[in-house]
Amino acid sequence: MKEINIPTIEKINIEAFQKDLVSWFLEEQRELPWRENKDPYRVWVSEIMLQQTRVDTVIPYFNRFIDWFPTLEDFANADEEKILKAWEGLGYYSRVRNLHSAVQEVKALYNGVVPDSPEEISKLKGVGPYTAGAILSIAYGKPEPAVDGNVMRVLSRILMIYEDIAKPKTRKTFEAAVRKLIDHNHTSAFNQALMELGALICTPGKPACLLCPVQSHCLAFEAGVQSELPVKIQKKKTRDVPIVAVLLTNEKGEFLIHKRASEGLLANLWEYPNFENHTSLQHKREFFESRFQEMYGVKPEITDPLVKIEHVFSHLVWKVDTYTGTVKEKISEATLIENQLKWVSKTEIEEFAFPVSHQKMMKAYNDKEGNN
């Protein structure tokens, strides 16, 4: 275990810093549904939802999630279709599948009680260094660091740390800092205060230093360099992926849907039949029809163009040309099962989780038909 040295920490009056920060949090914290109590299960769910996701986005999802699965055991017993539906639209869907298997493990191994040791809790799927520290400090009062993007931004300023926060090893520097700074009597408030401060005051763009409860402790403010911090180098280019997707119906008015693979992008979510189309430009319909036929043995008929959808992911961009179409011939039951295809009515379709891009297809269809 290498010792991490942070010279500037000597300049901080730690007790005064703790008091100013924690007092501010106790006074000014937002009322959030996951702050109603310290149930480790609720804290856990909220921390997973909040990964890379805004508070305002999470609130309605969290409330519905707790409504559907009030206890850890309720969630452990839920089926995968339902848990994906609970997450539909939130993104990063592996979060909910990992949470599900982790919760089932807690039920089986720990009698349904979320473990309170760093070693045990860190073994759970989807529980990394941040989430482990967050649950341990918030739900169990353990003096563990919970270093997220907010904490790195706030502490990079207070301690004038110029390490690139995009680099994995940098998190360790900030964990070491938190271990020295954390208020052992108020671990929950201290860690949450760091994040709350980052969200409300010590923001990325223009930090509201004049309103900051720990302004007098901030080395970057003292030096007038708060806008230069944190240092963050990085940006990957996205690549375009052209896709042709078709909303296919049969004579019964049912829609054909396809379940995505169990790993990778949008794993296990449902979608309308589509193919990546690197070939060309004017022949998208023919391309789809022939690919569909070679995959499933039946030739669909594409009728009308629907909408063009551009969907931006963090690492790629789908350029989707969508159409409506019909399937007149019968697709055999074996083919349907083998290829994870399903005919569903407009009512049944509500039970399945779709990525946002494909939700837009049905919306466009409804808008166009003027029905619902």
Next chain:
DNA sequence: AACACGTGGTC
């Protein structure tokens, strides 16, 4: 270490 993994909001 670097990249895959979603979505909606912001300046």
Next chain:
DNA sequence: TGACCAAGTGT
């Protein structure tokens, strides 16, 4: 309008 961002983790 195109980054850049928001309470990260798995591989």
